[in-house]
Amino acid sequence: MIDRTVTGHEIILSPHDTIQSRTDIRGVITFANPTMIRISGFSKDALIGSPHSILRHPDMPRGVFYAMWQIIQGGDEFFGFVNNRAKNGDNYWVFTRVAPRKDASGEITGYSSVRMMPKREAVKEWSKVYADIVAVEQAQPRDRQVAAGFDAIQKYLKKRGAKSLTDLVMQYV
Known part of the structure; x- marks a missing residue:
């Protein structure tokens, strides 16, 4: 089981930091660039062969990852904001683009x-949005959490008048 301990300390990326990785079709890491290794605190050997979820922060809604998988498995690009967890429990926010190869x-x-x-x-905004979605997920039995989170995302998109998660996310770029 992956340690999900958090410190509450945020690592803020510099404008020059570009984290790159590749995975197989199951999400197992096959490549991690030096920036990913440095910021995550994991060694290259610990990252390669591990599921990308090794970086999952417990404050991230499960429904967001479900939405991402639906998009990328359909052959499209996913754009989003993700709060990752470093090996030592620190967190770091990223703007991410995930694309199928x-x-x-x-x-x-x-x-x-x-x-x-x-x-x-x-x-600031997505921290609040995700906290609300995590609360929705945690109010459900584990086998309903992903669906509840995905439904909460869809309601948020509708409330914001966005056609898709990508459309909403790109307003911040």
């Missing part, structure tokens, strides 16, 4: 992710 025949062979420093106003 395809072979010559168009079949998805894995995923690439590029993450960078988000605007602070986005972190």
